[in-house]
Amino acid sequence: xxxxxxxxxxxxxxxxxxxxxxxxxxxxxxxxxxxxxxxxxxxxxxxxxxxxxxxxxxxxxxxxxxxxxxxxxxxxxxxxxxxxxxxxxxxxxxxxxxxxxxxxxxxxxxxxxxxxxxxxxxxxxxxxxxxxxxxxxxxxxxxxxxxxxxxxxxxxxxxxxxxxxxxxxxxxxxxxxxxxxxxxxxxxxxxxxxxxxxxxxxxxxxxxxxxxxxxxxxxxxxxxxxxxxxxxxxxxxxxxxxxxxxxxxxxxxxxxxxxxxxxxxxxxxxxxxxxxxx
Numbered sequence: 001x002x003x004x005x006x007x008x009x010x011x012x013x014x015x016x017x018x019x020x021x022x023x024x025x026x027x028x029x030x031x032x033x034x035x036x037x038x039x040x041x042x043x044x045x046x047x048x049x050x051x052x053x054x055x056x057x058x059x060x061x062x063x064x065x066x067x068x069x070x071x072x073x074x075x076x077x078x079x080x081x082x083x084x085x086x087x088x089x090x091x092x093x094x095x096x097x098x099x100x101x102x103x104x105x106x107x108x109x110x111x112x113x114x115x116x117x118x119x120x121x122x123x124x125x126x127x128x129x130x131x132x133x134x135x136x137x138x139x140x141x142x143x144x145x146x147x148x149x150x151x152x153x154x155x156x157x158x159x160x161x162x163x164x165x166x167x168x169x170x171x172x173x174x175x176x177x178x179x180x181x182x183x184x185x186x187x188x189x190x191x192x193x194x195x196x197x198x199x200x201x202x203x204x205x206x207x208x209x210x211x212x213x214x215x216x217x218x219x220x221x222x223x224x225x226x227x228x229x230x231x232x233x234x235x236x237x238x239x240x241x242x243x244x245x246x247x248x249x250x251x252x253x254x255x256x257x258x259x260x261x262x263x264x265x266x267x268x269x270x271x272x273x274x275x276x277x278x
Contacts (some may be wrong), residue, residue: 001025003033004082005042005267008074010216010245011040012267018050027066029277034064039276043212049088055095055102057083063211071100071157073219073248073260077114079262080105095242097215100157113263118156118220119166121227128155130185138231152228153199156258159190159210160224164232168196168206168242172212177208191218193225197234204242208254216245224256226250 004015012031024047025033032039045062052058059079061069069075076096083089084107093106095218104117121129123136130137132152137153143159152162161180165172172194180192192208205225209215221240228233230252237252247263 001033001272002269003040003272004085004269005040006078006081007267008077008217008245008262008264009221009243011074011151011218012101013044013046013074013075014042015046015048015079018047021047024139028215028223030062032067032277033272040270040272043118043209043215044075046075046082047049047164048079049083052097055110055159057094058097061098063209065211067210067211068099069158071098071103071118071220073116073118073156073221073223074217074262075219076103076105076116077219077260077262077264080114081111081266082277084108084111085266089114098157101161108261111264111266113261114262115212115259116219116259117259118223121212121223121252121258122155123153123228123231125153128153128159128190129157131187132185141152142183144176144179144183148175148177150200154224154227154233156220156223156227159186160189160221161186161190161192162195162225162228163193164195164228166196166236168194168204172205173208177214178240181208181210184239191221192223193221195225196231197241200234200236201238202240203229203235207243215249217243219248219260219261221260222248222250222262223260227252227256227258249275 048058
């Protein structure tokens with residue numbers, strides 16, 4: 001099995017080219033590939049490029065537990081860099097179809113940065129989804145493990161639970177993230193971000209990623225957290241999102257359409273032998 005490994009601010013993905021695969025990997029094979037002790041090690045698997053009737057290419061995104069994700073900002077930037085490395089796209093705008101919708105993309109700085117138009121950030125309960133009546137999920141209460149938080153729900157094609165706090169910490173994400181991910185309010189589980197406001201143009205987030213756990217960086221989480229900060233009137237439309245892995249820049253318009261720009265680094269090419277899955 002041939003793969004290419006890339007990382008975006010410490011969030012890594014394996015790209016599996018469909019034209020070199022006999023069969024798509026199973027959930028258990030994806031979990032083994034992503035395992036840092038028994039496999040290659042990554043935060044997910046990208047399967048593509050696939051043909052699309054509505055975009056330049058189609059991409060399937062898998063979490064390290066084998067479940068399929070609707071969208072991933074870092075995964076999309078990595079896939080775009082892979083397409084650029086393979087000579088399948090140039091410097092012009094192109095589009096990628098995901099389960100979470102079609103995005104427009106452009107590779108910048110000879111592949112070192114990628115900009116993705118992630119689409120509209122919605123706070124509607126039915127879009128996210130979150131149980132209960134139709135509403136914008138803003139400043140609602142959620143309780144886990146004896147603690148209560150105020151949270152905002154958001155979707156960028158995948159679900160997010162954004163919790164504003166005075167001081168975001170890794171410990172907080174690791175302790176409460178797995179409980180919030182599987183909370184009964186979220187029928188499809190959720191990504192979790194603890195959001196700290198630095199100033200009008202800078203925020204910091206700690207992330208618990210659905211199906212992956214604590215992660216250094218996330219593009220869709222950056223979009224969701226920035227949109228919540230703007231929706232609450234705490235930040236302006238151009239926001240630098242600081243994470244353990246580095247910084248992603250988010251630009252929002254007044255309708256909460258989000259454009260994300262961030263770096264991508266290629267790590268290696270390789271091949272996994274069948275013995276890995278035994």
